[in-house]
Amino acid sequence: MSVETAQRREVDVAMARSWLLVPAVGSEVVAAAAASGADALIIDLEDGLPFAAKEEGRACAAAWLEQRAGWVRINDATTAHWRRDLEAIRGLPGLQGLMLSKTETPDQVRDTAAEIPGVPVVALVESAAAIVVVDDIARTPPVVRLAFGIGDYCRDTGAGRSPMALAYARSRLVNASRAAQIGSPVDGPTLSLDAEVVRDDTRLGREMGMTGKLTLAGEQVLVINTALAPDSDDISWAETTIDRLGADGSRVTHGGHLPQLARAHDILRRAEHFTPLS
Numbered sequence: 001m002s003v004e005t006a007q008r009r010e011v012d013v014a015m016a017r018s019w020l021l022v023p024a025v026g027s028e029v030v031a032a033a034a035a036s037g038a039d040a041l042i043i044d045l046e047d048g049l050p051f052a053a054k055e056e057g058r059a060c061a062a063a064w065l066e067q068r069a070g071w072v073r074i075n076d077a078t079t080a081h082w083r084r085d086l087e088a089i090r091g092l093p094g095l096q097g098l099m100l101s102k103t104e105t106p107d108q109v110r111d112t113a114a115e116i117p118g119v120p121v122v123a124l125v126e127s128a129a130a131i132v133v134v135d136d137i138a139r140t141p142p143v144v145r146l147a148f149g150i151g152d153y154c155r156d157t158g159a160g161r162s163p164m165a166l167a168y169a170r171s172r173l174v175n176a177s178r179a180a181q182i183g184s185p186v187d188g189p190t191l192s193l194d195a196e197v198v199r200d201d202t203r204l205g206r207e208m209g210m211t212g213k214l215t216l217a218g219e220q221v222l223v224i225n226t227a228l229a230p231d232s233d234d235i236s237w238a239e240t241t242i243d244r245l246g247a248d249g250s251r252v253t254h255g256g257h258l259p260q261l262a263r264a265h266d267i268l269r270r271a272e273h274f275t276p277l278s
Contacts, residue, residue: 013097013120013144014183015270016040017228018221019214021073021189023048024057030064036218037225042071045085046101054081058088065092071122076102077111086115095119099147104129106140113142120144122186125173126152134172138180146173147214150188163204174209186212195223202227230267238264 019040022033025048034041043064049057054075061072072089075081077100089095100112103123112121121142125134126149138146148170150161159165173185187205190198190213198220202213206228213224230238241264245251249261 013040013122015211016186017212018224019071019099019122019147019186019212020218020221021048021214021216024060024064025049025053026060027064030060030070033218034068034070036221038215038218038221039212039225040071040096041069042073042099044073045081046073046075048073054084058085062088062092065089065094067094069094069096071095071097071099073099073101073124074112076100077108078102082112083115086112090116097122097144099124102126102130102149102152103137105133106136109137109140109143118142122147124149125169127156128153131169131172134176135179138176138182143180143182145183145186145212146177147186147212148173148188148210153188167208170205170208170210178209184209184211186210186214189214189216190220191216193217193219195220198223199227230270234267238267242268 016039018038019042020033020036020038021042021044022030023044024030030041030043043061045054045057045061064070065072072085072095074085095116097120098112098116099122100109101124103109103125104127109121109123113119119142122145123137123143124147125131125137130137134146137143150166153159153166153169154161170185170187177183177185187202187208187210190201192198202224205213211228213228215221215224241260245257245261249258252258252261
């Protein structure tokens with residue numbers, strides 16, 4: 001992937017479905033992840049690396065971003081690693097954006113933005129403290145999306161991973177994102193490699209209003225991308241709805257029609273966006 005491609009795809013961040021985290025342990029590993037077809041490649045300097053490997057990981061990330069595109073998950077702002085991460089990647093031409101680990105306050109976002117201005121941030125929400133202030137985090141530039149760190153959230157709160165246990169947190173991220181007029185949130189990863197499990201989890205997140213998903217495995221990318229893109233039934237419904245109501249709403253006859261028309265247009269926009277280029 002060229003740096004030119006990185007600059008083009010920054011515009012598409014609100015639409016990105018699969019967000020693949022790859023530990024910064026060598027160019028071959030990162031290159032394999034980049035070839036997976038993920039909408040967003042995230043070079044991981046946080047949980048994917050033990051403390052003893054942080055410096056080597058920063059060097060790996062910097063070498064990659066000198067020539068190729070990617071996001072970087074940096075360590076949380078309460079650690080010494082945060083500033084070292086930023087120093088290692090500041091100004092590199094392939095840097096598409098930052099994923100800020102364990103975001104808990106708007107100030108952590110602002111401090112990060114001050115270190116590397118003009119770079120979009122995806123804020124990882126991973127604790128009860130973050131959920132309480134998630135509306136403020138979502139409204140803090142340059143946050144473009146929220147992401148749900150399920151594992152750390154469950155560890156922090158003692159919650160299980162069932163849909164019911166995580167429904168409140170997911171809904172908070174969805175509503176905070178919409179109110180802040182940023183992209184819909186990115187759901188947390190599915191640890192199972194079973195394609196049916198991944199598909200069901202992805203569809204659950206989509207039903208909750210989430211349009212992206214973190215993944216730790218390249219094998220999951222195609223399943224996630226397919227589950228989060230409009231399918232043939234969605235597209236057929238959208239086209240029929242627009243034909244019936246008029247693209248401009250000229251044939252709307254009651255209050256329920258306008259929300260349907262808006263949803264139909266959104267489905268077709270997403271379908272067009274994810275159609276492979278010829």
